[in-house]
Amino acid sequence: MSALVEAEHLAKTFVRRQRGGLRQGLRRGLRPVRAEHRAVDDVSFEIAEGEFVGYLGPNGAGKSTTIKMLTGILVPSSGRVQVAGLDPSRQRVELARRVGVVFGQRTQLWWDLPLRDSYELLRHVYRVPAADAASQLDRFVDLLDLGAFLDTPVRQLSLGQRMRGDLAAAFLHRPSLVYLDEPTIGLDVVAKAAVRRFLAAENAEQGTTIVLTSHDLADVERLCRRALVIDHGRLVHDGALADLVARLGSGRTLVVTTVDPVPPIELPGTEVVRTDGPKQWLRFDGNPAAVIAAVAAAVDVVDLTIEEPSVEQVIARLFAR
Amino acid sequence: MDDARLYLRLVSGRARSQLQYRWGFVFDVLGATLVGALDLVAVLVLFSNIAVMDGWSALEVCVLFGVAQTAFALADLLVGHLDRLPVELRAGTFDTVLLQPRSSLLLMIASDFSVRRVGQVALSLAVLAVAWTRLGLGVALLDVALVTLTLVTGTVIFAAIWVIGAATTFWTIDTMELTNSLTYGGRQLTSYPLGIYHAWLRRFVVFVVPLGCVAYFPVRHLVGLEPASTSPLVRLAGVPAAAGLVVVAGFVWRAAVRTYRGTGS
Numbered sequence: 001m002s003a004l005v006e007a008e009h010l011a012k013t014f015v016r017r018q019r020g021g022l023r024q025g026l027r028r029g030l031r032p033v034r035a036e037h038r039a040v041d042d043v044s045f046e047i048a049e050g051e052f053v054g055y056l057g058p059n060g061a062g063k064s065t066t067i068k069m070l071t072g073i074l075v076p077s078s079g080r081v082q083v084a085g086l087d088p089s090r091q092r093v094e095l096a097r098r099v100g101v102v103f104g105q106r107t108q109l110w111w112d113l114p115l116r117d118s119y120e121l122l123r124h125v126y127r128v129p130a131a132d133a134a135s136q137l138d139r140f141v142d143l144l145d146l147g148a149f150l151d152t153p154v155r156q157l158s159l160g161q162r163m164r165g166d167l168a169a170a171f172l173h174r175p176s177l178v179y180l181d182e183p184t185i186g187l188d189v190v191a192k193a194a195v196r197r198f199l200a201a202e203n204a205e206q207g208t209t210i211v212l213t214s215h216d217l218a219d220v221e222r223l224c225r226r227a228l229v230i231d232h233g234r235l236v237h238d239g240a241l242a243d244l245v246a247r248l249g250s251g252r253t254l255v256v257t258t259v260d261p262v263p264p265i266e267l268p269g270t271e272v273v274r275t276d277g278p279k280q281w282l283r284f285d286g287n288p289a290a291v292i293a294a295v296a297a298a299v300d301v302v303d304l305t306i307e308e309p310s311v312e313q314v315i316a317r318l319f320a321r
Numbered sequence: 322m323d324d325a326r327l328y329l330r331l332v333s334g335r336a337r338s339q340l341q342y343r344w345g346f347v348f349d350v351l352g353a354t355l356v357g358a359l360d361l362v363a364v365l366v367l368f369s370n371i372a373v374m375d376g377w378s379a380l381e382v383c384v385l386f387g388v389a390q391t392a393f394a395l396a397d398l399l400v401g402h403l404d405r406l407p408v409e410l411r412a413g414t415f416d417t418v419l420l421q422p423r424s425s426l427l428l429m430i431a432s433d434f435s436v437r438r439v440g441q442v443a444l445s446l447a448v449l450a451v452a453w454t455r456l457g458l459g460v461a462l463l464d465v466a467l468v469t470l471t472l473v474t475g476t477v478i479f480a481a482i483w484v485i486g487a488a489t490t491f492w493t494i495d496t497m498e499l500t501n502s503l504t505y506g507g508r509q510l511t512s513y514p515l516g517i518y519h520a521w522l523r524r525f526v527v528f529v530v531p532l533g534c535v536a537y538f539p540v541r542h543l544v545g546l547e548p549a550s551t552s553p554l555v556r557l558a559g560v561p562a563a564a565g566l567v568v569v570a571g572f573v574w575r576a577a578v579r580t581y582r583g584t585g586s
């Protein structure tokens with residue numbers, strides 16, 4: 001069986017017309033300057049059914065642009081893309097039936113209507129049978145805790161409530177593939193945890209394939225088995241998140257608290273990256289046991305903890321090369 | 322069929338939320354109707370100075386006016402809110418329309434419904450009815466059918482021009498005003514006998530932008546001003562004009578959507 005999502009040498013170029021300064025404008029005969037910008041540049045990957053993939057990269061890397069090409073909103077400048085055997089931009093309507101999308105900054109809910117009415121309208125837009133929609137909604141009310149504001153007009157919802165409402169909307173028609181572009185933006189800790197639990201459940205129990213874009217790397221660490229990393233429009237990593245960490249060295253940090261403040265601890269293979277009174281942060285790549293033993297021998301230790309690298313740091317290091 | 326049901330569902334949602342603000346709604350209707358009434362005043366002022374216009378009496382022009390303005394008001398009611406499209410394109414909110422498994426044009430048209438424009442429809446129909454009765458035109462089945470058909474094709478012609486104009490804003494964000502001048506201007510133009518216009522303008526609005534086909538030819542027959550030598554088919558000029566425009570509008574819209582580029586996030 002072929003993959004659910006296939007992208008081959010996918011590229012999107014935006015033409016920007018810059019006005020430039022007056023002098024420059026006069027020299028060019030007042031014609032705006034055309035600047036081409038390759039937002040996505042020769043990206044190839046495949047995603048199989050049932051996967052939970054993180055799509056990572058710094059601001060402006062091309063994540064949203066890629067997702068828009070996968071949904072058929074944008075027509076690729078070059079390359080080939082196929083989702084569920086369909087060409088997204090030419091067979092957009094057919095594909096949309098099987099796909100759900102949450103763009104963190106947008107909403108597909110009806111601003112003036114109670115949340116519940118939005119689901120009723122979406123049910124008709126997606127042609128979902130009433131009984132099916134009702135059972136889905138029951139599940140979402142439970143998992144995402146929508147009960148308290150189901151009858152509130154969307155315009156009166158808080159950002160976190162609206163986001164949960166949008167998530168439910170994206171899953172209402174039982175899509176086989178869901179793209180989430182920053183779905184936890186602006187959520188508090190409790191809501192984030194609820195959203196993660198919900199996504200994990202949809203992926204595990206319903207078999208929904210999920211592609212997740214997020215700057216909150218805890219999302220990615222908890223949910224995604226595989227990560228695609230994009231930078232300046234180019235794919236720079238495709239594989240297990242753990243491999244990414246391994247490839248760049250473990251880069252763990254040992255937090256040492258001593259009885260009294262001491263000068264920075266100097267040990268081979270370690271580097272003090274931060275100090276704060278009696279606390280010091282030592283970055284190291286090797287065996288933790290050996291480093292701990294050496295530190296304990298060198299100074300009077302009150303407390304020791306090891307911090308795992310966050311994916312954010314790992315990616316920052318990847319881009320720093 | 323299913324599309325029509327979806328349209329009604331989406332639109333009734335919009336209408337419901339508009340009716341929530343009852344007083345605002347009442348004033349909106351009054352305001353919109355008043356603007357339409359001013360156009361009628363213009364016709365009456367005109368005829369206080371002249372007795373006939375290109376062989377048409379005041380009442381006969383009022384029939385033409387009533388038909389054209391009703392068609393325009395209906396089109397305005399159905400698709401007038403497309404003038405908001407440039408805003409959606411610039412804000413990138415058109416994205417959500419493209420995520421749903423329905424025609425993007427249907428979803429855009431169903432995204433709003435200006436209930437307040439109902440007043441304009443009612444006013445125009447009233448003008449038509451009064452002038453019709455005063456002329457003693459009767460209710461022969463064929464005549465009523467022709468008026469109905471003319472209202473339908475006229476509405477479609479105005480609406481299709483609006484859609485084409487809105488679609489061009491995918492390429493040139495700022496041309497909605499041009500479209501508005503074509504449609505609002507077209508409302509004035511079609512409200513008077515074509516004979517008063519210069520020959521080139523007449524040809525332009527019959528064959529290029531077929532606004533001239535909205536009301537003139539059928540109404541000319543209904544009020545008994547059609548020259549005897551004219552083929553009866555000319556009364557139905559609105560049908561091919563409307564059909565042709567619908568095809569063109571669908572084509573232009575699809576081509577336009579493929580150029581959509583959204584916004585960075």
Ligand SMILES: Nc1ncnc2c1ncn2[C@@H]1O[C@H](COP(=O)(O)OP(=O)(O)OP(=O)(O)O)[C@@H](O)[C@H]1O
Binds near residue numbers: 014063584
């Ligand atoms: N409609 C557009 N017109 C011009 N340039 C665009 C457009 N959309 C995106 N871009 C540019 O393409 C690049 C990639 O944008 P994109 O939105 O895909 O980034 P992203 O990875 O989603 O970033 P973020 O993490 O900030 O959301 C950016 O440099 C952006 O300025």
Ligand SMILES: [Mg+2]
Binds near residue numbers: 063064065181586
């Ligand atoms: Mg983005």
